[in-house]
Amino acid sequence: MAEYISKHEPIEEIQRIYCTGCNSYNGAMCRSCEHQDDMYIIEDTKAADVQxxxxGRWITWDDSGFTKCSCCNSxxxxSDLQVVGDSEGFVGFCPNCGARMDGEAQC
Structure with a gap:
C-alpha cells in the first residue's frame, strides 16, 4: 500500500535539524547550506492526488430492508450490500462517497 506524506513536514525537519545556524531559510528552500538540494528535490516532487x-458506519433501522451511510446518508x-463471509455482513465501504465502514463514524 502506498504511503503519502506532506511535503512541508520533511522540509521543516531538515530546516530544524540542519539549518539552525545559516539563517537563510526562506520558508521553502535553504539558500546557502549543503541541504539546499534535498529541499529542492522534495519541493519539486509531484504531489499525489489523494483525499x-x-x-463511517451502516445505519440500519426497523425491518424495512434499508440501511444508510452515516457520512452521505445514501x-x-x-441485500445489495451483503457480502457472504464478511463478519459484519455488509461491504466495507459506501458505494456513493467511499467512506470506510469500520464503525468509526467521523463524518
Missing part, C-alpha cells in the same frame, strides 16, 4: 479517508437495500 483523507472518511470513516440509502441502500441491505
Amino acid at each position: 483523507p479517508v472518511k470513516h 440509502e441502500y437495500y441491505i
Whole structure:
C-alpha cells in the first residue's frame, strides 16, 4: 500500500535539524547550506492526488430492508450490500462517497 506524506513536514525537519545556524531559510528552500538540494528535490516532487479517508458506519433501522451511510446518508437495500463471509455482513465501504465502514463514524 502506498504511503503519502506532506511535503512541508520533511522540509521543516531538515530546516530544524540542519539549518539552525545559516539563517537563510526562506520558508521553502535553504539558500546557502549543503541541504539546499534535498529541499529542492522534495519541493519539486509531484504531489499525489489523494483525499483523507472518511470513516463511517451502516445505519440500519426497523425491518424495512434499508440501511444508510452515516457520512452521505445514501440509502441502500441491505441485500445489495451483503457480502457472504464478511463478519459484519455488509461491504466495507459506501458505494456513493467511499467512506470506510469500520464503525468509526467521523463524518
